[in-house]
Amino acid sequence: MSDIPATPSAPNQHTADGAVAIGQPLPTAAGTEDGGLDQAMPTGGDTPAGRSAWRLALQSFLDNKLGIAGLVLVIAIVLFCFVGPLVYHTNQISPNAAQINLPPSTRHPLGTDYVGFDVLGRLMAGGQSSIEIGLAVAVVATLFGVLWGAISGYLGGVVDSVLMRIVDIILAIPSIFLFIYLATVFKPTVGLLIVVVSALSWVGPARLVRGEALSLRVREYVQAVRVMGGHSTRIVLRHIVPNTVGTIVVNATFQVADAILILATLSFLGFGLPPPAATWGGMLSEGTNYLYDGYWWAVYPAGIIIALTVIAFNFIGDALRDALEVRLQRR
C-alpha cells in the first residue's frame, strides 16, 4: 500500500537540537511547577497541561444563569410531559360530554376542555408530540441544512449559485398558504408534520453554515488538506462541518423552539394532528373559540407552556453560543 516507511529511519537517535545551548546543558524542567521531572525539557518547551476545550465550554455554560434556568426548565417540561402521565392518570381518548368546560377544581386542577378532557393531562400528552416533533425537526433540518450549506460554501462557484437559488426559492414560498393548501390535501400525521416543518426549516442552517464554510475554506488548515492530497468530501466532513459545530448546535436549539411555534401555528390553521391526538397548538386554537365565554383555562395553560418551552430553548441556545465563543477566545 505504501512505499514510505511508517516510521522515520532513525528518529530517536538525536532529538531536534533547535535551540543551541552554549557551554551548558539546556535548562531542565526542574524548578518549574512540575519540578522533580528528571527528563530534560524538549527544545520546544513543555507540553501544556491540557484542559479540555469542552470542559471549558461546559464551565462557561454552567456559569450562565439564564442557560441553567433554561436547562432546568426544559428538563422540568420533559419530565412533566413524559413522566407526568405515569403519575397523573387521565382519560385522553374518549370525550366525556358530562365534563365539558369545567373550571379548575381539585379533581381537574386546570379544568376540562370543550370535549371533557382534563386540561392538565392533555398538556402532558400534547407536550409529548410537540417536543418529539420539535426535536425531530431540529435534527432533520439541521443535518440536511448543514450538509447543503457546507457543500455550497466549500465548493462555491456554479454549485453554490444553484444551491443557494434553491434556498431562495424555498424562502420565497409563503408558508401560510402552503400550509392551508396542504391542510386541504393531506391528513396530517406525525411523520408528515416532521417532513413539512423540516422542509421549511433547513434553509436557516443551510445559509448559516454556507457563510461559515465560505470563510473556513480559505483557512490554511483546509488548504493544508488539499496540499496533502485530501478530497473535498474529507474537507467538508472532517474540517468544515466540525468547525461550524458551535453555530450548528446553537442553531439546532433555536430550531426546536421554532418548530414548536410552527406546530402551534399549523394547528391553528387546521393542519395539526387530528383529534383525539393532543398538541399544544391544537389546544390553543380550540381554546380560543371559548375565550369569549370566559373559559380562560382552555387557553392560558397551553399558551404559557408553549411560551415557556420556547423561551427555555432560546436561553439554552444563547448560553451555548456564549460558551462556545469563549472556548474559541481561549480561557
Added chain:
Amino acid sequence: MAPVLEITDLRTEIRLRTSTVHAVDGVSLTVQAGETVGLVGESGCGKTTIGLSAIRLLPPGGHITGGSIKINGTEIVGLPDARMRQIRGGDVGMIFQDPMTSLNPTMPIGEQIAETVRVHKRVSHRAAVDRAVEVLDLVGMPRPRERLGDFPHQLSGGLRQRVMIAMALACEPSVLIADEPTTAVDVTIQAQILGLLDRLKSELSTAMLLISHDMGVIAGRADRVAVMYAGRVVEQAETVEFFDHIRHPYAEALLASIPQPGQDSQRALYSIPGNPPDLSNPPAACRFAPRCRYATDRCRTEDPRLEQDAAAHGYACFHPVPADDVRPEAAGLRLAAQARLRETRRTDADDLILDARNLVKEYPITAGLLQRTIGSVKAVSDVSFGIRRGETFGLVGESGCGKTTIGRLLVGLERLTGGQIVFNGADISALATRSRPAHGGGPDDPAQAGSRRRQISRLRRDLQLMFQDPYSSLDPRMRVGTILREPLVIQGIGSRREQDQRVAAMLTEVGLQPAAADRYPHEFSGGQRQRIGLARALMLDPKFLIADEPVSALDVSIRSQILNLMRDLQDRHNLTYLIISHDLAVVRYMADRIGVVYLGKLVESGPADTVYSTPAHPYTAALISAIPSPDPHSERGRNRTQVRGELPSAVNPPSGCRFRTRCAIAEEICAEVEPPVHSFGVDHYASCHFPLQRPVPPAGTDGALVRTQQDPIADRPPASGRLVPDTTGDAVAGQ
C-alpha cells in the same frame, strides 16, 4: 523639566474567569518632550498593556491596581471617565499595530479624523475637516483632500497606518504611544513610517513611547531603551550606552537571536530556549531564570531589583553580562560565534529538483450580473527559476508582489495561467491544474480523472507546504495527533499503530513531547504550533518543502528556534527548501540562493551572500537598506535610500520596468523598454537598464542554472535568458 509621561510602579492586572494575569508588575518609565523611548520585549510581556493603561482603554477584566501614571502632570489613575476622555486623544494619542481593526470600516477617513477633532475642540465641522486635510498632508498622504471620502479598506496597509497616525495627531497630543506601528507593514513602508514618526516628533516636539519587539527599529529611532520581560522592565539605558554595554542576559540573548548582517550563515542562530513564564502565577525569583544561561541558585530563589550603575544604566540581574568587551552587535556575534558550526551543503548546479519556467498567473476580475471579465490581476508575470537538489532557495519581496502565489502554484493550490513546472523530472503543471472546487464541474472521464488524481496524490507527497500563520493553519477542533496523522490517513500509509508511532517520533524530532499528540492546538504557543505545522509538512517524508513566511508571525526569540530547527531537519532529511519571506535578513541567513520578486517579476537572483553584499538591482539595494539593524552607530549615520511610495496595482502594472514608479534612478527608457537580464558573475542575474554594478559577460557554466535540455528558449544568448519574456509587453504566455 518635568517629564510629559511619567509612569511610576505601575501594576495592571487582567482578571480572567479562572485566573488573574499580572500583565504589568511594577513598571516605572518616563518620557520627556521631544524624546523617544523605545520599549522592547517578546510579545505577551506587557508592552501593549502599558500603552493601554496610559490611555485607560484596558481590555475587559483589565484594572490598574497600583502605581501612578502622570500625563503633563495630571494623575490619570482614578481620573473620572469624562475627564479621561478629554485627555485621551487630546493629550495622549495612540497608534495601534493593526490599523484595519482600529479604524471604523464603515466611515470615510476624513469623517473619522474630523470627528476626533470635534470631540476635543469646539470647532465647526468645516474647520474639523480642514484640520483632517492638514494632518493627512502632514503624514504624507498624497492628495489628501481627494482622499477624505475613502473608506479604510480602499487604502493600502501603509496608507492606513498613515491615517491612524494622522488621527492620533489630529489634536496635537503631547504624548504619542506607538504600539508596534510597523509590525504589520513591509520593510520599505516601515522605513517610511519610522522616518515619518521621527520627523513628526522633532517638528511637534512630542514625547513618544515607541513599542516594538524589533531591536533594529528601536536602535535607529529611540533616545532611550527599556527592555521588558514578563511584566517588568529588566534593563533601561540611553540607546548608545544600552547597545554598547548590554548588561541583562535576556537583552543580550534577544539581540543575539536576530540574524544580523555580519552573521555567519554556516552557524546556528543563538536562541533562547523555552517560553516566557505564565504571568498569572509569576515565580518569586528572577523571571528569566529558567531560560537564562547564567542562572545560579540565587537567581532561582531571589528576585533581582532594577538598579542603576554609574552610567545611569539600569538592570535587574545578579550576574550581569560583563561590560567590557562589548560593542554594538558584538554581543550577538559573540554568542553566535560560540554556536555550533553546520555542515556545508554541496549542491550540483545541474541537478534541478524543481524547474519553474515562465510561470504566469492572472486572476480575472469580473463584474456585473453576468460576471463578465473586465481585467485581470497580474500576480505572477513570467517568472522562471530553478532550484537545485538539497539547496535552500529564498524568494523575497514586499507583500503583494506575488511570492505567495508562486508557492501556491508550485504545490498546485492555484491553476497556472501559463508556464510549466518540472518537479523531479516530471512535468507537474498539467497536474497542478487539478480542478479547484470553485471552478469544478468539468465533464472529465471518471476513470481518467481517477488515475490523474492518484498521480497527483503521489507527486504531492514529495512537495509539501508549510504555512505562515500558526493560528489558522491547524484545525482547532482536532487533536494534534489527529492533525499529524491526517496526511498518512489521506495517503493510506501504514496501520493505525504505525501512524501513531510516526506521530510520536515526528513530535520528538520537532522538539515537542509525544504527549502533545493528545492536546488541542490552542493549548500551544505560537512557536510550538509552528513546530507542529512543520511536523505535519514532514509527515509524508517529502523531498521538497515550501515554507511561506515560516517565522514572520513569531517573536524574534522563537524565530531563531524555528529557523535552527528547519536547518537541522533539512540536514537530516536531505530536504530542499523554498523559503518565501518579506524579511531579507531571514532569507539571507537561510538561503543559498535568493530570488527577488517585484510586482510579479523576478528582478534579481543570485547567491545569497553576493546579492546581499553587492546587489545589482536598485530594488534589492533599497530593500537591503531598509532593514533596520540593531546597531545605533550604523543606524544613525545611515544614508537611507528609501523606496518611494507603495507597490503599484498589479491590475495595470507600469510599462517597461515595473519598478520605475519608485526607482530613484529611473530614466525615460525604463518606461518604454522592459530591461534585459544582465549577468553579474556566477549565477548572479538582474534585469535593469542601469544596474548598480557593471555586468560581466556570462562565464561558460553559469547558464546551467537557467537552462536545461528541454528549455524552449535555451538557444537564446544567456544574457537575455530566463528572467524576462521575449516580448516587451505583458503578453500572456500559453493558454
